[in-house]
Amino acid sequence: MIGKILIANRGEIASRIIRTCKKMGISTVAVHSEADADAPFVGLADESYSLGGSRVQESYLNVEKILEIAKDTGVEAIHPGYGFLSENADFARSCEKAGLIFIGPKPEVIQQMGNKVEARKKMEQAGLPLVPGFSRPLIDAAEAAAVAERIGYPVMLKAAAGGGGIGMQAVSNEDELSKAFEGNQKRAQLFFGNGDMFIEKLIEKPRHIEIQVMADSFGNAVFLWERECSVQRRHQKVVEEAPSSFLDEETRNKMGAAAVKAVKAIGYSNAGTLEFLVDADKNFYFLEMNTRLQVEHPVTEEITGLDLVEQQIIIASGKKLDFTQDDIKKAGHSIEVRIYAEDPKTFYPAPGTITSLNLPNGDGIRHELAVHGTSVVSHFYDPMIAKLVVSGESRDKAIERLRAALDNYKIEGIKTNLPLLLEIISHDAFSKGDTTTDFIDKYIKKLTV
Amino acid sequence: MAELKASMAGSVWKIVAKEGQSVTDGQDIVILESMKMEIPIAAEEAGTIKELKVNEGDFVNEGDVLAVIE
Numbered sequence: 001m002i003g004k005i006l007i008a009n010r011g012e013i014a015s016r017i018i019r020t021c022k023k024m025g026i027s028t029v030a031v032h033s034e035a036d037a038d039a040p041f042v043g044l045a046d047e048s049y050s051l052g053g054s055r056v057q058e059s060y061l062n063v064e065k066i067l068e069i070a071k072d073t074g075v076e077a078i079h080p081g082y083g084f085l086s087e088n089a090d091f092a093r094s095c096e097k098a099g100l101i102f103i104g105p106k107p108e109v110i111q112q113m114g115n116k117v118e119a120r121k122k123m124e125q126a127g128l129p130l131v132p133g134f135s136r137p138l139i140d141a142a143e144a145a146a147v148a149e150r151i152g153y154p155v156m157l158k159a160a161a162g163g164g165g166i167g168m169q170a171v172s173n174e175d176e177l178s179k180a181f182e183g184n185q186k187r188a189q190l191f192f193g194n195g196d197m198f199i200e201k202l203i204e205k206p207r208h209i210e211i212q213v214m215a216d217s218f219g220n221a222v223f224l225w226e227r228e229c230s231v232q233r234r235h236q237k238v239v240e241e242a243p244s245s246f247l248d249e250e251t252r253n254k255m256g257a258a259a260v261k262a263v264k265a266i267g268y269s270n271a272g273t274l275e276f277l278v279d280a281d282k283n284f285y286f287l288e289m290n291t292r293l294q295v296e297h298p299v300t301e302e303i304t305g306l307d308l309v310e311q312q313i314i315i316a317s318g319k320k321l322d323f324t325q326d327d328i329k330k331a332g333h334s335i336e337v338r339i340y341a342e343d344p345k346t347f348y349p350a351p352g353t354i355t356s357l358n359l360p361n362g363d364g365i366r367h368e369l370a371v372h373g374t375s376v377v378s379h380f381y382d383p384m385i386a387k388l389v390v391s392g393e394s395r396d397k398a399i400e401r402l403r404a405a406l407d408n409y410k411i412e413g414i415k416t417n418l419p420l421l422l423e424i425i426s427h428d429a430f431s432k433g434d435t436t437t438d439f440i441d442k443y444i445k446k447l448t449v
Numbered sequence: 450m451a452e453l454k455a456s457m458a459g460s461v462w463k464i465v466a467k468e469g470q471s472v473t474d475g476q477d478i479v480i481l482e483s484m485k486m487e488i489p490i491a492a493e494e495a496g497t498i499k500e501l502k503v504n505e506g507d508f509v510n511e512g513d514v515l516a517v518i519e
Contacts, residue, residue, distance in 0.1 A: 349484035
């Protein structure tokens with residue numbers, strides 16, 4: 001088993017990984033930016049080292065410095081968390097070259113699945129259903145218009161290397177398309193260094209449902225059920241739950257079996273997630289694959305009783321999965337909400353200093369925190385400062401507990417989305433499971449401006 | 450005379466207009482960057498930029514004056 005791990009990340013996910021390492025008796029090394037010198041994760045690790053500046057290019061994306069610290073501290077492996085270097089094939093290759101284990105899949109698989117066009121092709125070959133659209137990057141806006149005409153409006157314009165909703169836009173006619181194409185292409189080039197765009201049919205009123213997979217390097221793969229992440233704003237997830245309130249057992253098993261078949265076909269190992277859109281008739285369409293641990297992994301842990309970080313480390317250590325599909329249970333219901341430092345009405349970022357933090361406690365409540373009671377929430381990084389995960393024996397019970405927990409969650413000194421979260425989970429439509437991806441636009445309008 | 454104010458805390462990523470320049474209602478003047486998000490701050494009325502109060506790279510708080518337009 002791996003004995004020492006460097007965590008190339010920050011915030012709640014760094015703390016989360018360190019927690020599992022401690023449980024497994026693994027030593028940890030944290031790396032941090034100047035802005036994060038006093039962050040909770042830094043204090044939790046056995047050793048911690050500064051990466052230099054506060055900007056991500058100087059710190060959490062500084063591959064050379066991270067590898068230098070890894071070498072100097074004698075770690076055997078690097079856990080990249082999510083975001084930053086977690087889906088960077090070059091980084092995974094650099095780790096291999098430096099004799100370090102990258103806790104994730106092989107670099108060539110990361111590369112393949114990181115490009116939406118490539119991923120689409122591979123998944124189609126593996127038999128996954130795809131949203132009707134285009135399988136190679138579009139040449140220009142005129143070609144986009146021709147494809148849109150063929151598959152029919154509305155369509156979704158997407159950046160091949162996109163993520164976090166950047167370079168993505170729903171378009172309902174040719175006029176909108178020609179305006180949107182250039183803008184999104186420029187944005188994609190700016191953010192990802194790749195302006196390739198493609199287009200697909202817009203599935204109306206869909207659910208966003210994803211399948212968690214775990215695969216070892218011996219060809220064994222299982223699925224750990226699904227997560228529904230349909231409540232989103234600006235294509236960013238806000239509420240995630242497991243299991244989905246919408247799927248029936250037949251569709252659930254069909255999606256799981258398709259996901260397992262697909263990951264086996266690409267030689268995948270470690271934790272991964274296949275994201276799907278599911279329409280009103282429960283037809284499912286492959287969207288993309290995330291080749292890393294996801295933000296919302298705790299809800300899967302809560303219903304299966306598995307520690308996903310522990311499983312990642314076991315697999316990365318070269319061991320076989322010690323369970324089969326039949327061993328994986330699905331018990332109760334779990335809901336995660338992402339707590340953001342942002343204005344709940346405008347969704348604008350709200351960095352600042354936390355002056356007081358009071359967390360709710362009780363049965364079925366789990367916290368994943370990036371901050372403490374006096375943390376400075378920097379404008380340099382993502383606005384997510386905490387996750388609240390609440391579980392219960394049924395969905396109704398989980399919602400009831402979540403509502404009480406949110407009522408008692410107090411953060412002072414900065415604006416947060418807590419009022420928005422409370423509004424969402426208290427809505428009658430949420431209780432009924434009417435959670436298509438337009439949920440916030442449809443039901444929570446009064447909070448948005 | 451109108452003050453153009455920051456609608457969120459963040460750093461000034463780009464200034465896309467110059468002092469003395471005529472601007473129209475809705476024209477972007479400054480682009481702020483915070484927490485991986487860019488927010489363009491646009492003129493709320495037509496006029497001339499009398500003074501830019503910030504430089505690229507500056508950190509501003511919500512409500513800080515970015516420019517004066519007359």
